[in-house]
Amino acid sequence: MTLPDSIRVFERGWLSSNNVLLVDETRAALVDTGYATHAAQTVALVQHALAGRTLDAIVNTHLHSDHCGGNARLQTQWRCDTLIPAASADAVRAWDAARLTFDATAQTCERFAFTGKLAPGDRLSLGGFDWDVLGAPGHDPDSLMLYAPEPRVLISADALWENGFGVIFPELDGASGFAEQQAVLDVIAQLDIAMVIPGHGAPFADARAALERANSRLAWLRADPARNAKNALKVLxxxxxxxxxxxxxxxxxxxxxxxxxxxxxxxxxxxxxxxxxxxxxxxxxxxxxxxxxxxxxxxxxxxxxx
Structure with missing residues (x-):
């Protein structure tokens, strides 16, 4: 399957997450905005793709620095709405850098504001399609995914990659994260998916095979939590x-x-x-x-x- 013309993916290299541009007749929205040091590049990519149109909205799946680091620069360029996970709203309002994990991971993010909140069960109309907002705790307790039943596209952020998923950060602090990640994988398995747009790496069609690999990796991590800690240290x-x-x-x-x-x-x-x-x-x-x-x-x- 190829993605509809109204859905465009900017596949980014580290340090940035992928960006997903959703454009219809009334609104242009960007899902996730990359890392702060790549913000000027993010603006340039969006400007080129919009060809004179205005960016109307930012949607963040979660607020790790590689997914929201371009928010402030985009907000300066365009007077756009910014929708964030509802569970993260108080931390953003107070700019609690510890709660937002920027200081805790030795990373940076320029302060940004938000105009709206998203929670599991909400629905968004973007790119000419209706998207269900799904909870995706595990990698991050507040994380969300977006799923469009038509055209059967899942924006999975860091809950599912073609070969794994993001670090299970809650487990590092003694909180539960493995069980939540398993539950998210189980939710994804129930969806009718033609294409997955992950937070990192190219979009892929074979969700079933990716889920098999993710479940195998999760079982491996749960068998010895030190493996998750070692992976986290290497990644950071x-x-x-x-x-x-x-x-x-x-x-x-x-x-x-x-x-x-x-x-x-x-x-x-x-x-x-x-x-x-x-x-x-x-x-x-x-x-x-x-x-x-x-x-x-x-x-x-x-x-x-x-």
């Missing part, structure tokens, strides 16, 4: 590295000690006195996979990443 180290391009081991160790979610992940893997050794071990593994380059005093992003 690489994310930060791609943002700043190089990090000393001193800076890495400080990030582990001071960013609460990263610290919580490290606590599941080793006593605090062993965290420098843990950082060396993880960066060594990441270097072997090609995700980074090891130097004597720190790490660098590979030359071919942008």
């Amino acid at each position: 180290i690489v994310f930060k590295l791609l943002d700043v391009r190089s990090l000393s081991f001193d800076a890495l160790n400080a990030m582990v000690a001071n960013a609460s979610i990263i610290r919580a992940a490290a606590q599941q893997l080793a006593p605090e006195s062993a965290w420098p050794a843990l950082v060396r071990e993880l960066t060594g593994e990441l270097a072997k996979s090609g995700a980074l380059v090891l130097r004597e005093h720190g790490i660098e992003a590979p030359a071919d990443t942008v």
Whole structure:
């Protein structure tokens, strides 16, 4: 299946999530806006696609920095409505950077406002189709998905990728997340899906195979929660590295000690006195996979990443 002309996906590389532009006769809306350092690129992509039209609305599936980091810049460019998960509204209103996880993950996001809230059970009309708003806790407790029964398209954000799903962050802080992720996968399995637009990676048609892989991975993580913690640390180290391009081991160790979610992940893997050794071990593994380059005093992003 090819997507309808009214649905356009900007497949982004790390650090940004994918953006989904939905355009009909009355409104143009963008689902998720990427990371802050890519905000100017996001504006340029949207401007080019709209060809003079106005962006009328932003819709955020959840408020991790790679999904909402372009909000402020887009709001400056266009006087657009911004719809966010209702469960995150108080944190945005107060700009609670800890609750919003920006400080906790050593990431950044320019402050933005919102004009409306979305909750499971709501329905949106975007791109000429009606979209059901579905809850998607697991990766993030407040996360949402959008599903259009016609044309059978699911915007899954980080609840389902072609090969997995996002880090199960609640489990790092001792909250429940694995059970919620399982429930979300079960909900997706009941939908009639022709195409999935994930938060990262290309859209894909075979939802059934993706669900099989996701269920297998979730069972593997639940069998040993330290696996989720180790994956989280690797993901957050690489994310930060791609943002700043190089990090000393001193800076890495400080990030582990001071960013609460990263610290919580490290606590599941080793006593605090062993965290420098843990950082060396993880960066060594990441270097072997090609995700980074090891130097004597720190790490660098590979030359071919942008």
